[in-house]
Amino acid sequence: MIRGVDLSAFQARLTPAVWQALAAEQVRFAFVRCQVGLASSRDGLFVEDVAGAREAAVRVGPYLFFDPTLDPIAQAEAFVRSATISPNEDPVGSRVGDLPPAVDVESPPPDVWTARGLSKSFLLDRAFLCLERVELLFGCVPRFYSYPYWVNSIGGAVGASRLGHYPLWIAGGPKYINGDGVWPESFTPPKVAIWGADAQWWQFDGNGGHRLSNGVDVDCNLFNGDERDLARLCREEVTSPGVQAPDPATIAATEANVLVEDAIAEYRRTRDQGEDA
Numbered sequence: 001m002i003r004g005v006d007l008s009a010f011q012a013r014l015t016p017a018v019w020q021a022l023a024a025e026q027v028r029f030a031f032v033r034c035q036v037g038l039a040s041s042r043d044g045l046f047v048e049d050v051a052g053a054r055e056a057a058v059r060v061g062p063y064l065f066f067d068p069t070l071d072p073i074a075q076a077e078a079f080v081r082s083a084t085i086s087p088n089e090d091p092v093g094s095r096v097g098d099l100p101p102a103v104d105v106e107s108p109p110p111d112v113w114t115a116r117g118l119s120k121s122f123l124l125d126r127a128f129l130c131l132e133r134v135e136l137l138f139g140c141v142p143r144f145y146s147y148p149y150w151v152n153s154i155g156g157a158v159g160a161s162r163l164g165h166y167p168l169w170i171a172g173g174p175k176y177i178n179g180d181g182v183w184p185e186s187f188t189p190p191k192v193a194i195w196g197a198d199a200q201w202w203q204f205d206g207n208g209g210h211r212l213s214n215g216v217d218v219d220c221n222l223f224n225g226d227e228r229d230l231a232r233l234c235r236e237e238v239t240s241p242g243v244q245a246p247d248p249a250t251i252a253a254t255e256a257n258v259l260v261e262d263a264i265a266e267y268r269r270t271r272d273q274g275e276d277a
Contacts, residue, residue, distance in 0.1 A: 001184075001186075001187050001222045001223065001224065001225075002028045002029065002222065002223040002225065002226070002227065002230050003025070003026050003027045003028060003029075003183060003220070003221070003222060003223075004027055004028060004029035004030060004031070004201075004220075004221045004222070004223060005022065005027055005029075005030050005031075005218050005219060005220055005221065006030065006031040006032070006033075006063070006203065006218075006219045006221060007030055007031070007032045007033065007045075007049050007218065007219075008032070008033035008043055008045075009033070009043050009044040009045045010216075011045075011212065011216050011217075011218055012045075012214075012216055013045060013048060014045075014048070014049065014052050014212070014214070015214070016052065016055065016056070017213065018052075018212050018213050018214050019052045019053065019055065019056035019058065020056055021212070021213035022056065022058065022212070022213075023056045023057065023058060027058060028058060028059060028223075028227070028230065029058060029059040029060070029061070029099055029221075029223065029230065030049070030053045030058050030059070030060050030061075031060075031061050031062070031063050031099060031102055031169075031221070032046055032049045032050060032053070032060060032061070032062055032063070032092075033046065033062075033063055033065060034046050034062035034063060034064060034079060034082045034083050034092070034101075035062075035064045035065070035075070035078050035079040035082040035083075036064075036065045036067075037065065037066070037067035037070050037075060038067070038070050038071070038074055038075055038078055039078075041082070042082030042083075043082075046062070046082065047085055050062075050085065050092055059097065059098065059099055059230065059234055060092065060098060060099060061092065061093050061098050061099025061100060061101060061102065062079070062082075062083045062091070062092045062093045062101050062102070063101065063102035063103065063104055063143075063145065064076075064079040064101070064102070064103050064104060064130075064134070065104045065107075066103050066104055066105050066107075066127070066130055067107060068105075068107075068108075068118070068122075068123050068126040068127060069108075069118075072126045072127070072129040072130035072133070073129055073130070073133050075130055076129075076130050076133035076134045076137060077133070077137065079101070079134060079137075080134070080137040080138060083101065083138075091137075091138060093138050093140070094138050094139055094140065096234070096235045096236060097234050097235070097236055098234060098235075099233070099234060100138070100140045100141060100142060100143055100233065101134055101138050101140070101142045101143070102142055102143035102144070102145050102169055103127075103130060103131055103134055103142050103143070103144060103145065103166075104145040104146070105127050105144060105145065105146050105150065106145070106146050106147050106150050109149070109150070110149060110150060110153035110154075113153075120153075120154055120156075120157035120160075121157060121158065121159075123154060124154060124157055124159060124160060124163075127163070128162065128163075131144065131166055140235075141165070141166060141167065142166060143166065143167050143168070143169045143200065143201065144163060144166035144167070144168055144169065145169040145170075145171070145201075145203075146168075146169075146170065146171070147170070147171050147172060148170065148171075148172045148190045148192045151163075151168075151170070151192040151193055151194065151195075152192055152193045154193075155192070155193020155194050156193065160193070160194060161194055163194050164194050164195060167199075167200040167201075168192075168194075168195045168198070168199040168200055168201070169199065169200065169201035169202075169203065169221075170189050170190060170192060170195075170199045170201070170202055170203070171202075171203040171206055172189070172190040172203075172204075173188070173189065173190060173202070173204045175204070175205065175209065176203075176204065176205065176206060176207065177207050178207065178208070178209065179204070179205035179206070179207060179208065179209020179210060179220075180209050181205065181209040181210040181211065182209075183220070183222075184204055184222065187202060187222055187224045188202075189202035189204075199224065200223070200224055200225075201221055201222070201223055201224070202221060202222045202224070203219055203220070203221045204220060204221065204222060205219065205220040206219040206220075
């Protein structure tokens with residue numbers, strides 16, 4: 001398991017000392033809120049948080065807080081614009097070493113769907129339109145973040161199984177509401193429709209249990225894998241431990257031997273054909 005956090009402007013400005021404290025706590029990744037619906041600008045501290053994470057060697061990725069009542073395509077496009085910090089760089093989430101982007105689908109809660117005239121099919125269609133466009137714009141499959149009550153409420157709808165294409169980032173657990181701030185010793189996310197217990201990320205503490213070194217509450221997460229798994233996910237090259245690439249002289253000698261062996265094989269074929277004639 002790999003430790004991580006997710007951040008937004010709520011955490012206020014994080015100093016280098018806070019980032020170093022997170023790194024010392026073995027935090028290796030951070031999802032940072034980048035865009036909320038169709039807000040006219042990115043999250044106020046997104047650029048600073050991305051820079052702080054990278055400086056502390058913490059892998060970072062952006063997330064969109066999705067509003068299904070707004071244009072889903074426009075939200076995906078606003079998301080990639082906000083994640084593009086510099087016109088000369090790929091958006092955060094597309095670069096080698098970055099976490100893939102995530103889409104937070106939790107609003108509105110199921111208990112108001114009927115009153116607001118929102119059907120499951122409408123919500124699913126909107127979510128798929130956004131997720132598909134995010135995948136196209138960022139060039140990688142986004143993560144799907146939600147809560148068990150939202151996933152389980154939508155899970156029985158026709159076509160909902162297609163959500164399984166998107167690796168799950170699930171919130172919740174027995175200590176979620178009043179977390180004690182302790183990192184779990186095992187990866188035991190809630191079981192939900194579609195994915196079951198097959199979550200890739202687990203936000204186990206999101207309500208005040210864990211605090212940064214500056215005293216501000218922070219959401220805490222676990223990644224279901226080891227450092228090599230995380231490196232692959234971030235599109236980093238992973239080499240097998242203890243295996244060294246052959247030096248150029250060895251490669252040249254091998255290629256020469258292959259040429260000699262090919263010549264000998266050709267001579268034998270020619271000889272055998274002559275004898276047969």
